[in-house]
Amino acid sequence: xxxxxxxxxxxxxxxxxxxxxxxxxxxxxxxxxxxxxxxxxxxxxxxxxxxxxxxxxxxxxxxxxxxxxxxxxxxxxxxxxxxxxxxxxxxxxxxxxxxxxxxxxxxxxxxxxxxxxxxxxxxxxxxxxxxxxxxxxxxxxxxxxxxxxxxxxxxxxxxxxxxxxxxxxxxxxxxxxxxxxxxxxxxxxxxxxx
Amino acid sequence: xxxxxxxxxxxxxxxxxxxxxxxxxxxxxxxxxxxxxxxxxxxxxxxxxxxxxxxxxxxxxxxxxxxxxxxxxxxxxxxxxxxxxxxxxxxxxxxxxxxxxxxxxxxxxxxxxxxxxxxxxxxxxxxxxxxxxxxxxxxxxxxxxxxxxxxxxxxxxxxxxxxxxxxxxxxxxxxxxxxxxxxxxxxxxxxxxx
DNA sequence: ACCTGAACACCGTTCAAGT
DNA sequence: ACCTGAACACCGTTCAAGT
Numbered sequence: 001x002x003x004x005x006x007x008x009x010x011x012x013x014x015x016x017x018x019x020x021x022x023x024x025x026x027x028x029x030x031x032x033x034x035x036x037x038x039x040x041x042x043x044x045x046x047x048x049x050x051x052x053x054x055x056x057x058x059x060x061x062x063x064x065x066x067x068x069x070x071x072x073x074x075x076x077x078x079x080x081x082x083x084x085x086x087x088x089x090x091x092x093x094x095x096x097x098x099x100x101x102x103x104x105x106x107x108x109x110x111x112x113x114x115x116x117x118x119x120x121x122x123x124x125x126x127x128x129x130x131x132x133x134x135x136x137x138x139x140x141x142x143x144x145x146x147x148x149x150x151x152x153x154x155x156x157x158x159x160x161x162x163x164x165x166x167x168x169x170x171x172x173x174x175x176x177x178x179x180x181x182x183x184x185x186x187x188x189x190x191x192x193x194x
Numbered sequence: 195x196x197x198x199x200x201x202x203x204x205x206x207x208x209x210x211x212x213x214x215x216x217x218x219x220x221x222x223x224x225x226x227x228x229x230x231x232x233x234x235x236x237x238x239x240x241x242x243x244x245x246x247x248x249x250x251x252x253x254x255x256x257x258x259x260x261x262x263x264x265x266x267x268x269x270x271x272x273x274x275x276x277x278x279x280x281x282x283x284x285x286x287x288x289x290x291x292x293x294x295x296x297x298x299x300x301x302x303x304x305x306x307x308x309x310x311x312x313x314x315x316x317x318x319x320x321x322x323x324x325x326x327x328x329x330x331x332x333x334x335x336x337x338x339x340x341x342x343x344x345x346x347x348x349x350x351x352x353x354x355x356x357x358x359x360x361x362x363x364x365x366x367x368x369x370x371x372x373x374x375x376x377x378x379x380x381x382x383x384x385x386x387x388x
Numbered sequence: 389a390c391c392t393g394a395a396c397a398c399c400g401t402t403c404a405a406g407t
Numbered sequence: 408a409c410c411t412g413a414a415c416a417c418c419g420t421t422c423a424a425g426t
Contacts, residue, residue: 243421
């Protein structure tokens with residue numbers, strides 16, 4: 001049962017198509033990557049392609065719908081890391097969470113973090129981009145106040161860096177490379193003593 | 195005048211097409227990014243599309259031809275950095291060179307560094323991938339012997355990281371983000387005292 | 389030997405016509 | 408209100424026919 005964040009409720013048949021498309025998209029994105037053919041998704045969902053384009057005006061909208069729940073989990077995890085750890089370790093551990101998720105979903109989440117220049121998605125502050133940005137901002141602010149992080153580091157930079165790592169390691173047999181790159185990044189983020 | 199690295203010399207008209215295609219590709223890749231339409235390149239070169247596909251069996255082959263000279267420059271620069279600096283600074287400075295180049299070419303070079311699983315391109319050790327890998331290996335070995343770099347870092351990781359940064363910042367108005375990310379990476383690479 | 393343009397099987401997106 | 412499938416303008420790649 002997907003989440004119910006809809007402007008106004010859809011007619012029953014429209015909602016059915018919506019759900020089928022999201023479900024098909026989950027499979028096809030996982031199989032073919034974030035650049036998968038939308039027509040193939042519509043085909044597997046058993047709907048016309050125009051239906052897909054009306055319900056999801058851009059590829060990004062569809063990705064948002066597919067990953068919304070997971071991103072919520074990630075933000076909940078951020079709160080838990082903050083509650084259970086010192087500020088520095090909380091941030092670093094959560095960057096590990098984010099990286100693990102991004103790697104597991106074959107860099108798909110990365111497609112969400114990129115740019116984010118989708119007018120109406122920014123207005124309503126619900127997009128995955130906004131949710132994740134808020135989560136990392138909170139962790140980063142506390143870590144900076146504790147002096148656990150080098151000065152001059154921005155929240156967007158941290159997201160971009162994890163994003164970058166999962167993008168670059170997406171097509172790679174060496175599954176551990178993402179971990180090694182994250183390790184380098186973390187060493188570059190932390191202050192003298194953590 | 196492009197480089198002359200050809201298995202066997204082409205017939206005059208073939209060579210003319212080869213040069214025209216590389217020249218058109220340089221423009222179109224710069225304008226549309228590394229995913230640009232090959233048909234558009236053939237069109238702008240004034241050749242049939244089959245000619246392009248025969249001369250350059252894969253998109254990667256064409257990218258190699260376009261960037262070969264610049265990559266040679268970069269490798270020459272690596273030698274200069276090594277000659278003029280201490281091992282640690284030489285490596286870090288050259289990573290800056292690589293990043294500057296990758297950003298300037300809108301992440302195009304990144305497409306070259308990725309994967310590199312192109313059978314015949316690896317056999318003959320001339321590919322851009324191999325040239326750059328050799329360059330960074332040399333710099334890294336010396337820096338590691340000098341203790342200027344954290345242990346456990348691999349040459350492929352450094353390339354992947356720069357690759358990642360230019361990929362992730364390719365579509366970004368904030369031109370300085372690549373620099374900030376490189377800075378984080380460099381702090382993560384260097385040892386205690388450099 | 390090498391080139392060309394048409395041909396084929398695909399895209400993403402839109403639009404008339406249906407219910 | 409919502410859906411559908413055909414239509415359009417594009418791809419990448421291949422192949423017959425040309426010189």
